Amino acid sequence: MRRKIFLCLSLMSLVISGCFDQTAIEDISAALVLGMDLDDQGDLLVYMSSPVFNKEAETKEEVYQVKAVSLRNSRNSFDERVMGLSSGSKTQIFLIGKRLLKMKNWDKYLDPFYRDPKNTVTSRVVAVDGAVKDIIFDKPVDKPRLPLYLTKLIDTAAQRNLIRRTTLQEFRGQMVDKGRTPWIIELAKGKRIELKGSTLLTKQGQYQLSITQYETELLRILEGKREGDYSLTLPVSSKAAHDKKTYASFSIPVLKVKKRVRYKGRFVFDINVKLKFGLGEQVIPLGVEINSKELEKNIQNQLEKDLNQLIHKLQKNKVDPLGLGLYARAYTYPEWKKNQDHWVDSLAASKINIHVDAKIKSMGTMR
């Protein structure tokens, strides 16, 4: 009998204790895109775009801009305006306005996303070259809803290595780790929304440098990640077609990057890029034939030149998106320990040798 009573009580306690944190999916106003920016007075503006699930609503998206002191504080303001409970659990894209990026330590605002496990850390961090409101209030008629469009845009571009997809979690790693500086996506709106390569930030999270889509691709090559495919177009000079403009486009199916570091009064990095490329296009006049040896050499030299230029640019601007500091820490720890608090300065002073070894893998299906 006691057992039965116990059973009944525990069953009842199930019913009573359950359900308290239940939120039905349709009652959520999921902030698929969140944006942060500063206004003219330097106050924080938070933007949110969330889908509306109702047949009667004419536009399927609600977008709001509120003034707030923090992200969590802005949630209440959103809840005063949107239909459901605003939630950061499905946030796909985090837009950061240029004005905010120029502020030091703006990343402190991201705290609720790291602290509250109900919020996601897989959203993509995107720097906006301009104001966030230009992008978030945009309603392209030939695209699906903006969050979906932006997410797809970023993910597919990342597959071609035009950008580097940095999630909130990775971003925190880049901020906290002394051996590297953040590297995030750059988005801009001219006439229409477009990706603009990458934004590189300083250790304090301040805006430092924008690099183009081509430079981003080179940086990805240096990173040595064989994900997605690369598509590079380089000018090739050829004796046969002297002054004419000739170009070759190629993909990189085989890529191996070795980074080595020594310390000889300063840090010396040797970066060996070994790649095999597949020719995808050759823009040369008819009848001219470029020797494959010549082509290999051409591309190798051109790549080496461009990579060196890029590295110099990074050194000059005192950013380390590649995380060369990680190598320094791993292989030359005593020296790293002395330099770790001003790593980017030491990097600027270090010598970086880049050697490219390019080989043809395929010339395509025609000669």
Added chain:
Amino acid sequence: MVTNGERGEFSIFFFRFLKYKRYSSYQKTQPSDHQVQQDSRKDRPISSQLSVNIEELHRLFHQAPDLVIRNFNLANSKVKAALVYLDGLSDKNSISNNVLRSLMQISFDPEKELPTTVGDVKVAHTWNFVENSLFEGASALFIDGETKVFLLDTKGWAERAIEDPQLETSLKGAHQGFVETGSQNVAMLRRYIPNRELVIKEITVGVRGKSKVYIAYLADVASQEVLQELEDRIRQIQMDTIINTGELAEFIEDNPFSPFPQFILTERPDAAASQILQGRFTVIVDRSPAVLIAPATLMSFIQSVDDYSTRWIAASFIRLLRLFAFMITLFLPATYVAVISFNYEVIPLQLFLSIAESRSMVPFPPILEALLMEVTIEMMREAGVRLPAPMGQTVGIVGGIVVGQAAVQAGVVSNIMVIIVAATAIASFIIPSYDMGTAVRLLRFPMIMLAALFGITGIMISFMTILGHIISLESLGTPYSSPLAPFRFSDMKDSFIRFPLWKMVIRPKSVRTIQANRQGNSRKQR
């Protein structure tokens, strides 16, 4: 048998209160006084006077219009005799041709041998025996001046022809099913296993209407221990009569409060024979076309006879499919409810949008929506089962239109829910055993409720509970979850993947056979 210690503290704590006390003092009581009295009255000896006997017959079978008493004189004499039988239970052809004709035409000495040409003649001296034999379809020959009665085997009643069993149709197996006559069913088993080690043990069950129960097994293979347990349990039954094998199963199963069936009930002789060859026991109940197979394991419910006649790769695929269907039935609706009411974060973005969109029109909370649809589909299933085929189609069409289209258009349920419910229903019918299918269909309701209360945590709670229960469950004292827990490596050859037949050299270990090997090296090296 497995002791509590072996089963572990965990299961004892959780499941002891579910455990059924089999040997209660109530069940051990002796036959009632009333019964004893009745029996002693019937056991009186037969009188030598025919008229007394006829009177006694009338008294025993009062209000029995189907009792036929045919009075006649034996051939070439004045000796009176009476042939008694129950109309409908006996073969009239045989009575008139093989019994009455010879008795009336050929003179004989009753002390020696009867001139009848029936297959079996028994002699009885007491009323009890006579009565029982009459009920079994025998005819009783009373002769004036004799204190014995000749019981002639003239059984014959309306029988169904052997057909393909409806519930367990097979594509490649035999197309015959058991029928309602026990002896016929035994014969069918004999056809599959013509071996003298196939032993058939007869037990009579039922106090009022005695029904014959046969336990068939291979004497040199099957475990005596398990047999003893099975026999004890059957003998324990004190019931008016056993109508169906399902009733018998309910009396003898290990845990009657479990949702899972603990015995396989089949109508297929080939399935039964193959189980016997594996060392299991088959219980045939007279008057029921279903045959009980014990001991069973969880895995045996996702096996089907077709598996063994299909090539092993295809059969393995189908097995895995069934297991997948099993999981789908159990988890899909619950997961859906949990995900849309608690853990919507785990849904990919595109799916999130489409689910939310279709959910936004529904005026009910997810749990209510799910229960509504699941109950509707169960009602449709049940309605279809009992209706004759032409009307059954109507149910399908009406249900399809109402549930599939109108309900969604009216905004009562969401599109996704319809998909979930339909997928679940289809998956639940893939499980070959009807009993197991029903069990799983039933279990998904508490799972849905727990999912609605606690989300994915609730699903885990119910899953662990079910798992714990299965592990603690026994069938005739052998572990139910056998090839998995306790883990038996060699038995795994016939579980998720059906290994080639020539690889299965030994019989299932979970059955505890005396003789382990079931084949030698069957495949020629090449």
